[in-house]
Amino acid sequence: xxxxxxxxxxxxxxxxxxxxxxxxxxxxxxxxxxxxxxxxxxxxxxxxxxxxxxxxxxxxxxxxxxxxxxxxxxxxxxxxxxxxxxxxxxxxxxxxxxxxxxxxxxxxxxxxxxxxxxxxxxxxxxxxxxxxxxxxxxxxxxxxxxxxxxxxxxxxxxxxxxxxxxxxxxxxxxxxxxxxxxxxxxxxxxxxxxxxxxxxxxxxxxxxxxxxxxxxxxxxxxxxxxxxxxxxxxxxxxxxxxx
Amino acid sequence: xxxxxxxxxxxxxxxxxxxxxxxxxxxxxxxxxxxxxxxxxxxxxxxxxxxxxxxxxxxxxxxxxxxxxxxxxxxxxxxxxxxxxxxxxxxxxxxxxxxxxxxxxxxxxxxxxxxxxxxxxxxxxxxxxxxxxxxxxxxxxxxxxxxxxxxxxxxxxxxxxxxxxxxxxxxxxxxxxxxxxxxxxxxxxxxxxxxxxxxxxxxxxxxxxxxxxxxxxxxxxxxxxxxxxxxxxxxxxxxxxxxxxxxxxxxxxxxxxxxxxxxxxxxxxxxxxxxxxxxxxxxxxxxxxxxxxxxxxxxxxxxxxxxxxxxxxxxxxxxxxxxxxxxxxxxxxxxxxxxxxxxxxxxxxxxxxxxxxxxxxxxxxxxxxxxxxxxxxxxx
Numbered sequence: 001x002x003x004x005x006x007x008x009x010x011x012x013x014x015x016x017x018x019x020x021x022x023x024x025x026x027x028x029x030x031x032x033x034x035x036x037x038x039x040x041x042x043x044x045x046x047x048x049x050x051x052x053x054x055x056x057x058x059x060x061x062x063x064x065x066x067x068x069x070x071x072x073x074x075x076x077x078x079x080x081x082x083x084x085x086x087x088x089x090x091x092x093x094x095x096x097x098x099x100x101x102x103x104x105x106x107x108x109x110x111x112x113x114x115x116x117x118x119x120x121x122x123x124x125x126x127x128x129x130x131x132x133x134x135x136x137x138x139x140x141x142x143x144x145x146x147x148x149x150x151x152x153x154x155x156x157x158x159x160x161x162x163x164x165x166x167x168x169x170x171x172x173x174x175x176x177x178x179x180x181x182x183x184x185x186x187x188x189x190x191x192x193x194x195x196x197x198x199x200x201x202x203x204x205x206x207x208x209x210x211x212x213x214x215x216x217x218x219x220x221x222x223x224x225x226x227x228x229x230x231x232x233x234x235x236x237x238x239x240x241x242x243x
Numbered sequence: 244x245x246x247x248x249x250x251x252x253x254x255x256x257x258x259x260x261x262x263x264x265x266x267x268x269x270x271x272x273x274x275x276x277x278x279x280x281x282x283x284x285x286x287x288x289x290x291x292x293x294x295x296x297x298x299x300x301x302x303x304x305x306x307x308x309x310x311x312x313x314x315x316x317x318x319x320x321x322x323x324x325x326x327x328x329x330x331x332x333x334x335x336x337x338x339x340x341x342x343x344x345x346x347x348x349x350x351x352x353x354x355x356x357x358x359x360x361x362x363x364x365x366x367x368x369x370x371x372x373x374x375x376x377x378x379x380x381x382x383x384x385x386x387x388x389x390x391x392x393x394x395x396x397x398x399x400x401x402x403x404x405x406x407x408x409x410x411x412x413x414x415x416x417x418x419x420x421x422x423x424x425x426x427x428x429x430x431x432x433x434x435x436x437x438x439x440x441x442x443x444x445x446x447x448x449x450x451x452x453x454x455x456x457x458x459x460x461x462x463x464x465x466x467x468x469x470x471x472x473x474x475x476x477x478x479x480x481x482x483x484x485x486x487x488x489x490x491x492x493x494x495x496x497x498x499x500x501x502x503x504x505x506x507x508x509x510x511x512x513x514x515x516x517x518x519x520x521x522x523x524x525x526x527x528x529x530x531x532x533x534x535x536x537x538x539x540x541x542x543x544x545x546x547x548x549x550x551x552x553x554x555x556x557x558x559x560x561x562x563x564x565x566x567x568x569x570x571x572x573x574x575x576x577x578x579x580x581x582x583x584x585x586x587x588x589x590x591x592x593x594x595x596x597x598x599x600x601x602x603x604x605x606x607x608x609x610x611x612x613x614x615x616x617x618x619x620x621x622x623x
Contacts, residue, residue, distance in 0.1 A: 054619075054622045057622060058619035058622055061535070063535055063617070063618045063619040063621075063622075064617075064619045084539055087534075087537050087538070087539050088537065090535065090536065090537045091536060091537020091538075092537070096532070096535050096536060096621070098532065098621055098622070099622075100528070102528050102529060102531075102532040102621060104247075104250070104251060104254070104529050105254055105255075106250050106251055106253065106254020106255070107247075107250055107254075111250070115247065115533070115536065116536055116537070118244070118246070118247060119244070119533070119536055119537055119538055120537075124246055175621075175622045207622075
């Protein structure tokens, strides 16, 4: 029998609703999402623009408060994480990979990768040393001193992945990591994410439009109009959700 | 996090230098103009500054400043000397006189007549000669810059003859003085001789300089002299400020300088504020990412304030340095209009306060944008 408790999943969403605005201008972006994200898997959130992927990933990463419903992040009730507790929780447990990489242009690649450790209060030199190891892990050991402007898009995304993983988060959230990359670089980045990040005690959520990378996901969650339309298990099993 | 703030700030050199330039520009205008204003105000009281030996200055009851003088009868001196608490009291005359050199050049000059016996009021910082040489017949001491203006291009030579009111005067010494407001040469002579040089008036006693007896309160003594003689008696400090305040209240000088200082403040704040704001806007994605990664608002405020303080300190340092360099260069060039002007610590402090306000304004705009920034925007 499957354990459905919040503790056994990286993220549990139960009836999650998210509204933006108020009164006549209120827009409902999520219409009651029920979704479990498992450890040791890469979950892809897919769907057309405006279907609520970004809103859902923001809620699951603790960046947005749901209007209604329950969210459990790594076993913790999201409602009980407020203010600086939530900020600290994100710093300790969640890694981010952004579509536009969001590297700091004035820092070298290794320094960029060290930022989460520095946020944690690790001494700068120790943080950069640790970041260098992670840079090797993502195949950029020889680019530690390069500035972001000297790197290709794929390389920058790999630096962003090194940054996201340097403090060993239990949940990795990736927003369109291949959107700004060509097909080859996109596959390289997805292979890297798959190889380096997917571990038994870690969950990876990837929002993507890019159907070229669907085959990397262990589960594909298809969304439409603020609802989970379909969950596809890569083993071939498919769950259709009727709402 | 300060390291990160520093690297983010200096990473965009154009903006970084733009903000520093804005603050430096504002500082230069504020510090330089305030320093010139303070220097001018000091000049209005140049003789009061130079005659620091007098604890109390006594003058006509209606006198409002150092220059607009209504001379008193000589007998007033004895009245003042009779007031309890007066250690000594001496005459001082101050008048304008036309000084002519042997080759016919002439300049309006300030003529100071000091007490014949004590020389109280004589210049303190002599360059050539001694104030005791005023005892010599027709002896006068002239300030160094006045000498240069009367004898342009000539080296200072004692024994030069001058003509004042068709009477001969011999330069027996040169001295340094606080430059007067109107950059006239300052000529010192004995009181009795000054009466010969100056155009005749029924009364000739411009001021009575009073030294208080040991332990005597200057304020109380001034009040006692005023009460007993019906004259105006002011402590050195009070006279200095009465004179400065007269110029502040009765001339357009403060308005002129005030406008320039205000413009410096506004332009500095506008350049620094706008550039700093643009810098923040361009880094909004990075700030959002930092927020998402677990940087608290307090730490972001710390980062922005650190950046603001860095550009503020650098801009202030450069601006103040440029102002000081300006005055030093002017002083060394011997430019008479800028003699005796520098950046006093009070002006430096006020400028620092103005810069602090500029960077607070600059950072407030940026802080607001960063604080209301939703970390979820990094996914947009």
